[in-house]
Amino acid sequence: MDPSFSDREQFPSFFRTVPNQLSHHQAIIELLKHFGWVWVGIVASADESNAKSSSLLREQLISHGICVEFHVIFPVDKGETKRTNVLIKNSTATVIILYCNIGYFDQLMIGEHWEEIKGKVFVTSVTLTLILENAYYLRGFYPLNGSLLFVTRRGNIHGMKDLMDYVPRRAIRHIEEILFLLPSDRNGNPLNKSNSEPFRLTYSVYTAVYAVAHAFHDMVSKARTQPGFLSTGQWLRHFHPWQMMPHLNKVQFRTQSDGDFSFSDEGEMPGEFDILNCIVSPDGKDRMVEVGSCRSHPAQFHIKDSTIVWGSPYTEAPHSVCSSSCLPGSRKAKREGQPLCCYDCVPCEEGEVSNQTDMDNCMKCPEDQWPNKRRDRCLQRLVEFLSYQDPLGAGLGGASIGLSACAITILAVFIKFRATPVVRANNTNISYTLLVSLCLSFLSCLLFIGQPKPLACMVRQAAFGLAFSIAESSILAKAITVAVAFRATSPDSQLRRWVGPRLPIYIVIGCSVGQVAICLAWMVLSPPFPDYDIQSEKGKMILICNEGSAVLLYVEISYLGVLALLSFTVAFLVRNLPDRFNEAKYITFSMLVFLSVWVSFIPSYLSTKGKYMVAVEIFAILGSSTGLLACIFIPKMCLILLKRGLSSKVHFTGMDNK
Known part of the structure; x- marks a missing residue:
């Protein structure tokens, strides 16, 4: 069975009617894969053929993902036999492949600790076919119960059974004992009739003889057609064995068992095996049961799992793995x-x-x-963002619209009472600009609510930044206008040329241009874009606007802070001017509210994630804008609507008779 004989360059005249080792190994691998046995041991005898074959089998097993716990090659030595049996007994592999001849196997079974081997399934190679196929030989060897044997395929030899029945049993007793290892009694009757007609090895010989006969017949038939052919006897005197080679390569005939027969290019026949189940019973009813078959070409593997009797303690196919299967997850x-x-x-x-x-x-x-x-x-993932369906989003959206409505209402009141001294005292146009910018600041919060879109993400921070910078610029213009007006009372004062309606406009435009530049740089260098956050909360995908550049975001907020500090400083400096002409204290308080809100915003913004981070920014926008609206305009609204007498020009200028 050595595969090296398949090399036609080395052995061009070698033909065989038994399978080679490679097909036998493939059959063993198919069996192991069928039952999921990926952790095995190999026990081989120390003779050259089995030692070499077992090493080749080990390589093939590993290449197919089957691991070998141990591979032991033991000589016929009592000490080595004992160690081998102990190794088999203590191994974690359930399946042991036996690759040895009859003499070595005898030593293994009569060695120490053999009877102590429990819970193992032996898979035997074809080299043990002759001895193990005879169930009588197995009597008492309980560790082999449930084992699986590979044997060459059984074939029918026409007329062989009739010959065996015709010839007296005593005359062929010794032939059976030699060929089939079937012991018989003194009268020549077999002691075990379960497999009295195996004809496995005999069939291989029979096939070889038939192949030679057909090749010889073909050669002679063709010779007769050649010129100068006189007789077969004369032709045979000049015959050379090598002349049969081409005819053996092409030989084809039909057998009773297998159908068409022919040799492959390597001088071989397809590997065909039967799989037997070894059953060893304490009651002496030992037997071999055919449970499957395997063919190398075309590739076929068939086994009847339900007919296999497994040895104790197994009631079904055992597992032979080094580690249990890793479950999904x-x-x-x-x-x-x-x-x-x-x-x-x-x-x-x-x-x-x-x-x-x-x-x-x-x-x-x-x-x-x-x-x-x-x-x-x-x-x-659950998709999440601050939406209008969310109570938090709906509440913030409602607050944004409500506060913008308040700003519009105040603007309408100021327009209606624009002729009153209260409205005219601190530059009517600047007050209008401040109210409009606060209204836009409130409405910019709506861009933060809803599923992030490219346009909304790009303009929302810029819209708030520009609207609020105009509001703060207007407040700064108010404070500077008051400071200049009261410090330019002397005729020769250099500040008199700054008194007038143009100064506030220059201040608003100049301060707003800085924020415009920041926003343009942001849009060009690293514009915001829609993104998602899968890290903040498990199982959720939070849709967000990625600000593109966190640095530019903080630059925008810092610029608003600078405007607030300037307004606060100027308002603080003119706080002692006459109250009725001066709203510095309201500006001072509104800037304190703004700074408090945004100073607390930064740590809150950094510590929150997802939609709550957006909500924190909306709170900051609404809080700071509301602070400006309430601190600066609510006192004036009270004067206009509730105390109209106090808003008269006489009372406002302090020239009443009190």
Whole structure:
């Protein structure tokens, strides 16, 4: 069965009617794969053929992902036999492949500790066919119960059974004992009739003889057609064995069992095996049951699992693995210094799943999905953003609209009472500009609510920044106008040329241009864009606006802070001017509100995630804008609507008779 004989350059005239080792090894591998046996031991005898074959089998097993716990080659030595049996007994592999001849196997079974071997399934090679196929030989060897044997395929030899029945039993008793190892009594009757007609090895010989006969017949037939052919006898005197080679290569005939027969290009026939189940019973009813078959070309493997009788303690096909299977939700982690079949099962990491058994690596879920609790499949993430359907979003949106309506209402009142001294005292146009910018600041909050879109993400921060910078510029213009007006009372004062309606306009435009420049740089260098956050909350995809550049965001807010500090400083300097002409204290208080809100905003903004981060920014916008609206305009609204007498020109200028 040595595969080296398949080399036609080395052995061009070698033909065989028994399978080669490679097909036999493939049959063993198919059996192991069928039952999921990936952890085996190999016991081989020390003779050259079996030692070489077992080493080749080991290489093929490893290449097919089957691990070998041990591979022992033992000589006929009592001490080695004992050690081998102890190794088999203590091994963790359930399946042991026996690759030895009859003499070595005898020593193994009569050696120490053989009877102590429990719970093992032996798979034997074809080299043990002759001895193990005879169930009588197995009597008492209980460790072999439930084992599986590979044997060459049984074939029918036409007329052989009739010959055996015709010839007296006593005359062929010794032939049977030699060929089939069938012991008989003194009268020549076989002691075990379960397999009295195996004809396995005999059939291989029969096929070889028939192949030679057909090749010879073909050669003679063609010779007769050649000129100068006189007689077969004369032709045979000049015959050379090598002349049969071309005819053996092309020989074809039909057998009673297999159908058409021919040799392959390597001088071989397809590997065909039967699989027997060895049953050893305490009651002496030992037997071999054919449970399957295997063919190398075309590739076929068939086994009847239900007919197999397994040895104690198994009632069904046992497992032979180094490590238990890793269930879905985990992966295999190789144990250092051990074969690939030996591993630990490690749960998949966060964000990963495994949906099959014994996966080497877990798979990452798509970004819009998340593993379930068992981490064996991906679930769709819950999409979240600050929406109008959310109570928080609806409340903030309502507050934004309500406060903008308040600003519009105050603007309408100021327009209606624009002729009153209260409205005219601090530059009517600046007051209008301040109210409009505060209204836009309130409305800019609506851009922060709803599913982030490219346009909304790009303009929302810029819209708020520009609107609020105009509001703060207007407040700064009010404060500077008051300071200049009261310090330019002397005729020769240099400040008199700044008194007038143009100064506030220059201040508003000049301060607003700085914020415009910041926003333009932001839009060009690193514009905001829609994004998602899958890190903040497990199982959720939070839709957000990525600000593009956090630095430019803080530059925008810092610029607003600078305007607020300037307004606060100027208002603080003119706080002691006459009250009725001076709203410095209201400006001072409104700037304190603004600074308090935005100083507390920064840590809150950095410590929150997702939609709550957006809500914090909206709170800051609404809070600071409301502070400006309330501190500056509510006192004036009270004068206009509730105390109209106090808003008269006489009382306002302090020239009443009191």
